[in-house]
Amino acid sequence: MRQTFISLFSLFLSCFILLLGIGLINVLLPVRMNLDGLSTESIGIVLSLYYVGLLIGALYSTSLIKRAGHIRMFAGCVSLGAVSILICSLYSEAMLWGAMRIVMGFCIACAFTAMESWLSDSSSKETRGQILAIYNAVVLAGLFGGQFFINVANPQDNMLFVIAGILMCIAIIPVVLSRHFGPVVEEFSSMSLRLLYKRSPLGVVSCFISGILYSAVFSLLPVFAKAFDITGFQLSLYMGAAIFGAFILQFPVGFLSDRFDRRTVLLVLLLISASAGIAVTILAPLGITWAVFLATAITCGIIACTYPLSITEALDKLRQSEIVAAMSSMILAFALGGVLGPYSASLVMDKFGGDALFYFLAFIQLLLACFVVFRMTVRQALPIEEQEQFVMQGSVISSAVELDPRTEYHESQYRPCAEVETTLMVAENDPALAVALSLAVAKVNAERGIEVAEALAILPNINVLNLFQAMSDILPEHIAELTLALVTVKPELGSEIAKLTPSTES
Structure with a gap:
């Protein structure tokens, strides 16, 4: 690691x-x-x-x-x-x-x-x-x-x-x-939102609502702060408290969601967040700064946790082979909510004042809480041991789908560059010409030339020492990278290559 x-x-x-x-x-x-x-x-x-x-x-x-x-x-x-x-x-x-x-x-x-x-x-x-x-x-x-x-x-x-x-x-x-050369990109099929909603209505709805909540609070929080004269360095601390809450609360939320019915955890968190948000609007005019910061950190932290909770709730209803396809649709649901969030909240703030932001957020959270209660009445809770594990999401810009430990792991497949493929084809019939091609590539692009030489060194009909000598004459400033590349694929020649290296550096 x-x-x-x-x-x-x-x-x-x-x-x-x-x-x-x-x-x-x-x-x-x-x-x-x-x-x-x-x-x-x-x-x-x-x-x-x-x-x-x-x-x-x-x-x-x-x-x-x-x-x-x-x-x-x-x-x-x-x-x-x-x-x-x-x-x-x-x-x-x-x-x-x-x-x-x-x-x-x-x-x-x-x-x-x-x-x-x-x-x-x-x-x-x-x-x-x-x-x-x-x-x-x-x-x-x-x-x-x-x-x-x-x-x-x-x-x-x-x-x-x-x-x-x-x-x-x-x-x-x-x-x-x-x-590092960039990896090969693989495309994944996407599960339609309609199908995903049939499998997990709460997962899709809460993803959409979390997009509204997250985009609204983290976009318009500075506007709310300005209404209560939270500016300058104090504004930085205030926004920092919100982001810190989004980070630190994921640990206790993840612990609870893995040990209790996830819908119950989500319901309780929504009620706590709505209450904390309303407390912010009550405390801000009183000038109790530390309490405003704390309540904001709590409500923003819970709002940030709503998205990973939504994903995990949806994954509880899916097979592992469907997870990657479903995550693409959940990102779409979140993004659609994100488009609506700041504008909807701004309309409310424009009509009722800057302090209406947290009332708007509380109202949306209570609507989601009602939907959670409804889903709890129509579907039994999944046994705790069958629930998917909560995974922290530090950013909801995207969900790091392929990195998520819950998805099925696929070993990356290396795809050589065009120069490597061409040179290897030539090397089957004419090793000398293949070496000459690698030298020509190195003159244009040193890193690509080393990559071609590394691929050639694996072939049995290539004289690796002669290849090293020729490449080092062209790339004296890249001798360390060249040595490492060739020794990696031909460790048995390490001592002989090392003997050649000082003379090329002197």
Whole structure:
């Protein structure tokens, strides 16, 4: 596991920096639009459009990865996301910002798809649960830290947009400089929402409602905070408390959901969350800051737990072979809820005031609680020992489907690049020409040339020492990578290759 984490360090670093930028822009946009005098309804529309982009990205990200590869697609989409942020700094116009939010949502969905399939490819059956846990922690740590960048400059200036764009650009560097070649992407069939609803009505409805709740609270919380003069560094702490609650409450919620009837746990949590939300609106005018922060952390934490609870509830009713297909539909249900959440909440806030946010959330949660009670009357509880295990979801941008330990594990299949395939075909009849081809590839692309040489070294009719000597003359600055690649496939020649290495470095 330690070796796997080291090999994935560059990807985790890129993920953390990317989430710093996302965390900053998520709190900056509603604050800036509020300062610019936009109505709460307009703010809600702009923030809702982000989830439209997420939905489009979820539908087309796999096709883009297959076309361009993981690294190029990740770099291109994150760069485009940075451009959309910088464009927002040029003009304070709601229509423009809405369009850029769609672009941002699309880019983030594609970037997360690339990262999660890469992590899945690099994990084994034994390690993917641990990798998912580390990934969730990195995502939440980035979102948490990003909130505090809003204190670097005045939100009415353009400096914070520039900082968010810089962070996203920096996030590209660790992945681009990584030696890891992107994995092969496999497409999975999707179960229709209609069929999934027949199998698990509560799972689908609660996924949809959790999308409304999550998108509404984490998009409009800065607007609520402004109504009670929670600004500056205090706003960062307030948003940080909400994200911390979303992280820390998953542990007790997961413990309870695995030991009791999951529907009962969900019902009790919804009632607690609705009560905590109403308490926020009562305590905020009284200026009891610590109590407001605590109640917000509780209600936001439970709202964040509603999504993984919904997934687990649905999976209780499915066979393991259906889990991956069903998860795609649950992501769709969540995204549809995400589109409606901020706009619906903004209409309520525009009519009744900023403090109406938590009343709106409480009302939606109570509606879901009623549906939970209804489902409990028409279907008996599943025996505890037959329930699926709760799995923490640190981000609901996507659900890390292939990393989920509950899904059936499939060993990744390596597919060589076109240069490797061509060279191996040539090597069957003309080894010398194959070596010459590998040298030609190395002159154009060093990493690809080493990959071709590594593939050739496996063949019995290739003189590995001569190949090493020829490649080292062309790639003296990559001698360490070349040595490692050839010794890995031909360990019995390690000592002889080592004898040649000093002379090539001198």
